[in-house]
Amino acid sequence: MAPKDILDLDVAIIGAGMGGLTTALALAKKGFRNINVYETASNLGFVGAGIQLAPNMARILDTLGVWADIEKEAVDLLETSIRQGSTDEELGHVDLHSIRSKYKYPHMVGHRASLAGSIYEGCKREKAIVFHFATSIVEVESYGPQPAFTVKPRNGEPKKIHCDVLLAADGVKSAVRDQMLRLKNVDAKIIDTGQAAYRIMLTREEMANDPELLKLVDSNAVTRWIGEKRHIIAYPVSSGQIYNLSTVQPDLNFASAPSATYTTKGSKPQMMKTFDDFCPMVKRMLDLVPDGEVCEWKLRVHERLPFWVVDQTALVGDACHPTLPHLAQGAAQAIEDGAVLAVVLSKLPEVSPEAINKSLRVYEQVRKERAYTLVDLAAANGRGLHLGDGAAKAERDRQFAALKSGKGPVPDKWADADVQAMIYGQDVVKIAQDDFESMYAALE
Ligand SMILES: Cc1cc2nc3c(=O)[nH]c(=O)nc-3n(C[C@H](O)[C@H](O)[C@H](O)COP(=O)(O)OP(=O)(O)OC[C@H]3O[C@@H](n4cnc5c(N)ncnc54)[C@H](O)[C@@H]3O)c2cc1C
Incomplete structure (x- = not known):
C-alpha cells in the first residue's frame, strides 16, 4: 500500500440504508476525504413507514449534526400502553417522561423518510x-490488502473498483456477507422467522371523523395491542399528521414470498381476517387501509456470524445483525456500527493493511456482543408478547398486573427501565474512543 495520510484512505461503502449513510457521514465528520457509496436503488425511495428513534440513536445523530432536522418532525414519546388486542383492556402502562433527563436525549417516533432523508442531506453537505x-x-x-470488487451500474458496463477499506452495509440479504461466509466455509444461514409485518400509515384526515382514533393520533404514546402470535404497534409521526401502524403475524404467504424483495402485496381481506378477533376500534383502523395498498414484509434474520471482518473488509448493520422489530433497535444498532467504525478508522496508529484489519476487529469487538444481545432480546420479546394461554402467559399477565402498582419488570422489554438502561445508557462511541488503544494492543 502506498504511504498515505489516514484521511486519504479510499473507503468504499456498499448500501445507502441507515447503516451505510451513517458510516459515510461519520467518516466525513472525522475528516476522511475519499468516501464512495454504492447503492442498488436509483434513489432513496423511502419506505412509507414509521420508526422509533431511541436515545442511543439520537445521541449519535446529534453528534453528526443531523438530529435537529429529524427532531423537528418527530413526535416525543411520553408513554406506552400495552393492551389486550381482543378487548382493548390496558394490560400495562409505562410513563416515559423521564427518558430525556435520564439519557440526555428523548425517545421519539418519526417517519423513515425523515430519518434517512436527514442523514442523506447531511452526507450531501460533505464533499x-x-x-x-x-x-x-x-x-x-x-477482501484485502487492497479490497477489489465489481459493480454493475444499471445502464452501464461492470467496473472493477479498488479501495483501502470496504464496508458492506448491504442489508439483511447482504451479498458481501454471503460471499465472505463461502470464502471461510462457514455455514450460517438466513432464518425465516415465520413472521410477517403489515406496515400502514393513516393520515389525520382519514381518522378525523372518529373521535377515538383522533385521540390516538393526538397522543404522545406508543400503543401495542397484543394477542396470540400477533400484535400491532402504533404511534403518531410527522408532527402528528400521520398514524403509523406496524403489525406482526404468522407469515402465511411464506411459500409465495418473493425472496428478492422480502416484501409482497398483502391482501386486505387476509389482514382483516388475521385481526378478526381484535377490538372494533383496531378493526376500524385497519379497515381504513385502501384495498390494494396493503404491503407485507417478511421478517427474516440470520444465524450469528463468527466474524464480521475479513482482511480490510467489514460488515455493517443488518448485513451482520438483522434484528426483529420487537425492540425497535435494528436501525439504531446499524447507526451505532457506523459511528464506531469512524472512531476506529480515525484512530489508526499507522496506514497499513495490518493496522486497518486490527482497527476493524476492534470495531467488531466493541459492537458484536451488544448487537447480538439485542438480536436475542428482540426475539424473546416477540415470543413473550405472542404467548397463548398457559403458565407462561399467566406469569406475564401477573407481571403486567403488578406494574399497575409500579412494581416489577415490564414484560414488553423495550419499555423496561433496566433494559432501557442497558441499551440507552451505554455509549458505544465513547467506549470505542476510550478503549481503542488497549483493545488494539491486545489483538494479535
Ligand atoms: C417492520 C419493521 C419495523 C422496524 N422498526 C424499527 C424501529 O422502530 N427502530 C429501529 O431502530 N429499527 C427498526 N427496524 C429495523 C431497521 O429497519 C433495520 O435494522 C435497518 O433499516 C437496517 O439498516 P441497514 O442500513 O443495515 O440495512 P438496509 O436499510 O436494508 O440498507 C441496505 C441497503 O443496501 C442496498 N443494497 C443491497 N444489496 C446491494 C448491492 N448488492 N449493491 C449495492 N447496494 C445494495 C439496499 O438497496 C439498501 O439501500 C424495523 C424493521 C422492520 C422490518
Whole structure:
C-alpha cells in the first residue's frame, strides 16, 4: 500500500440504508476525504413507514449534526400502553417522561423518510462523499490488502473498483456477507422467522371523523395491542399528521414470498381476517387501509456470524445483525456500527493493511456482543408478547398486573427501565474512543 495520510484512505461503502449513510457521514465528520457509496436503488425511495428513534440513536445523530432536522418532525414519546388486542383492556402502562433527563436525549417516533432523508442531506453537505446510485456490487474479488470488487451500474458496463477499506452495509440479504461466509466455509444461514409485518400509515384526515382514533393520533404514546402470535404497534409521526401502524403475524404467504424483495402485496381481506378477533376500534383502523395498498414484509434474520471482518473488509448493520422489530433497535444498532467504525478508522496508529484489519476487529469487538444481545432480546420479546394461554402467559399477565402498582419488570422489554438502561445508557462511541488503544494492543 502506498504511504498515505489516514484521511486519504479510499473507503468504499456498499448500501445507502441507515447503516451505510451513517458510516459515510461519520467518516466525513472525522475528516476522511475519499468516501464512495454504492447503492442498488436509483434513489432513496423511502419506505412509507414509521420508526422509533431511541436515545442511543439520537445521541449519535446529534453528534453528526443531523438530529435537529429529524427532531423537528418527530413526535416525543411520553408513554406506552400495552393492551389486550381482543378487548382493548390496558394490560400495562409505562410513563416515559423521564427518558430525556435520564439519557440526555428523548425517545421519539418519526417517519423513515425523515430519518434517512436527514442523514442523506447531511452526507450531501460533505464533499468527501460521492454517491453512486443504481449501482450494485456483484462480486468481491479481494477482501484485502487492497479490497477489489465489481459493480454493475444499471445502464452501464461492470467496473472493477479498488479501495483501502470496504464496508458492506448491504442489508439483511447482504451479498458481501454471503460471499465472505463461502470464502471461510462457514455455514450460517438466513432464518425465516415465520413472521410477517403489515406496515400502514393513516393520515389525520382519514381518522378525523372518529373521535377515538383522533385521540390516538393526538397522543404522545406508543400503543401495542397484543394477542396470540400477533400484535400491532402504533404511534403518531410527522408532527402528528400521520398514524403509523406496524403489525406482526404468522407469515402465511411464506411459500409465495418473493425472496428478492422480502416484501409482497398483502391482501386486505387476509389482514382483516388475521385481526378478526381484535377490538372494533383496531378493526376500524385497519379497515381504513385502501384495498390494494396493503404491503407485507417478511421478517427474516440470520444465524450469528463468527466474524464480521475479513482482511480490510467489514460488515455493517443488518448485513451482520438483522434484528426483529420487537425492540425497535435494528436501525439504531446499524447507526451505532457506523459511528464506531469512524472512531476506529480515525484512530489508526499507522496506514497499513495490518493496522486497518486490527482497527476493524476492534470495531467488531466493541459492537458484536451488544448487537447480538439485542438480536436475542428482540426475539424473546416477540415470543413473550405472542404467548397463548398457559403458565407462561399467566406469569406475564401477573407481571403486567403488578406494574399497575409500579412494581416489577415490564414484560414488553423495550419499555423496561433496566433494559432501557442497558441499551440507552451505554455509549458505544465513547467506549470505542476510550478503549481503542488497549483493545488494539491486545489483538494479535
Ligand atoms: C417492520 C419493521 C419495523 C422496524 N422498526 C424499527 C424501529 O422502530 N427502530 C429501529 O431502530 N429499527 C427498526 N427496524 C429495523 C431497521 O429497519 C433495520 O435494522 C435497518 O433499516 C437496517 O439498516 P441497514 O442500513 O443495515 O440495512 P438496509 O436499510 O436494508 O440498507 C441496505 C441497503 O443496501 C442496498 N443494497 C443491497 N444489496 C446491494 C448491492 N448488492 N449493491 C449495492 N447496494 C445494495 C439496499 O438497496 C439498501 O439501500 C424495523 C424493521 C422492520 C422490518
